[in-house]
Amino acid sequence: MGCEIGTDLKRAADIIRRGGLVGMPTETVYGLAAHALDSQAVARIFEAKERPAFDPLIVHIPDVSWIPRVAAEFPELAQKLAARFWPGPLTMVLPKVAAVPDLVTSGLPDVGVRIPRHSVALELLRLSDCPIAAPSANLFGRISPTTAQHVADQLADRIDYILDGGPCGVGVESTVIRLSPRPCLLRPGGVSLEELIRVAGPLEIVASTDHPGEIGQAAPGMLPQHYAPRTPLILDPPEDRLLPGRWGVLCFQHLPPEREFCAREILSPCGSLPDAAANFFAALRRLDELGLDGIVAELFPETGLGRALNDRLRRAASGFAG
Ligand code: TXA
Numbered sequence: 001m002g003c004e005i006g007t008d009l010k011r012a013a014d015i016i017r018r019g020g021l022v023g024m025p026t027e028t029v030y031g032l033a034a035h036a037l038d039s040q041a042v043a044r045i046f047e048a049k050e051r052p053a054f055d056p057l058i059v060h061i062p063d064v065s066w067i068p069r070v071a072a073e074f075p076e077l078a079q080k081l082a083a084r085f086w087p088g089p090l091t092m093v094l095p096k097v098a099a100v101p102d103l104v105t106s107g108l109p110d111v112g113v114r115i116p117r118h119s120v121a122l123e124l125l126r127l128s129d130c131p132i133a134a135p136s137a138n139l140f141g142r143i144s145p146t147t148a149q150h151v152a153d154q155l156a157d158r159i160d161y162i163l164d165g166g167p168c169g170v171g172v173e174s175t176v177i178r179l180s181p182r183p184c185l186l187r188p189g190g191v192s193l194e195e196l197i198r199v200a201g202p203l204e205i206v207a208s209t210d211h212p213g214e215i216g217q218a219a220p221g222m223l224p225q226h227y228a229p230r231t232p233l234i235l236d237p238p239e240d241r242l243l244p245g246r247w248g249v250l251c252f253q254h255l256p257p258e259r260e261f262c263a264r265e266i267l268s269p270c271g272s273l274p275d276a277a278a279n280f281f282a283a284l285r286r287l288d289e290l291g292l293d294g295i296v297a298e299l300f301p302e303t304g305l306g307r308a309l310n311d312r313l314r315r316a317a318s319g320f321a322g
Pocket residue numbers: 026028029030031032055056057058089091093105108110111112116134135136137172173174175176186187218219220221222
């Protein structure tokens with residue numbers, strides 16, 4: 001049962017043009033792709049993911065000449081950010097054109113737009129000749145996929161084809177920013193805050209698990225619980241805390257001293273945050289598949305990609321009493 005995994009771009013583009021669903025590799029995570037201007041195709045995304053309709057989708061385009069197909073304005077600051085970060089893991093929220101269905105934006109007047117830095121995604125966009133809406137290709141609230149097989153594990157029975165572009169190089173989702181009335185970070189991601197500030201100047205930070213109410217209004221998808229394994233996940237427990245049963249650990253660089261775990265994932269022995277990000281979701285998935293009583297995860301340094309990784313960890317842990 002389930003759909004095929006392959007590298008047939010022409011077949012994938014035909015499916016997109018006809019309103020079907022394709023698993024699509026990008027540099028961040030795999031996306032669940034559909035024709036962004038076809039509201040029935042977009043409705044299938046929500047159905048396949050079991051995603052609530054208040055969570056807007058990101059629309060992908062292959063180059064800035066397609067901006068007028070999706071956005072009514074492309075202000076100077078957006079152009080500057082595009083020149084620096086596109087193609088790449090940055091999503092900009094811009095006023096939408098009428099052709100973008102309300103379902104894509106959850107009724108908001110703005111649409112999230114990005115140009116992915118992945119040759120397979122860019123080729124699929126050009127062959128399909130339409131903007132592509134793509135959330136991460138996982139069931140709603142679950143761990144994001146970074147390989148074609150991850151997509152198949154959760155969605156094979158619900159979609160039409162999966163394009164295999166190898167493992168994702170960045171490993172965390174795009175950074176989402178809004179530009180007006182003033183620049184504002186809605187979701188930390190693959191472009192670090194430090195890099196953004198260098199180009200955009202000071203940014204307001206709305207994306208924070210500390211203020212779920214505010215986030216609810218600014219970026220509807222930033223729910224406190226997200227990216228979650230089925231196994232209970234707790235963050236940085238005190239050294240003396242008793243953990244009954246079989247526990248696994250997810251750590252950045254070193255194992256915590258003097259603690260016994262029956263499974264361990266060390267994300268980057270040399271301490272590289274980009275390497276850790278590239279391994280993060282796959283490692284969390286491997287631990288989740290062991291049927292453990294719980295997973296302990298260590299928070300990352302709060303700089304560069306560490307900010308995006310900590311955001312994902314806090315959301316992944318927030319549903320568990322811990
Ligand atoms: O890296 C990525 O961004 C991946 C790949 C596939 O491109 N996509 C992705 O999509 O992460 P998704 O659906 O998992 O996350 C989309 C999030 C929403 O939950 C919301 O926080 C924000 O992007 N977003 C999208 N459109 C928005 C809008 N119009 N206004 C505010 N936030 C928006």
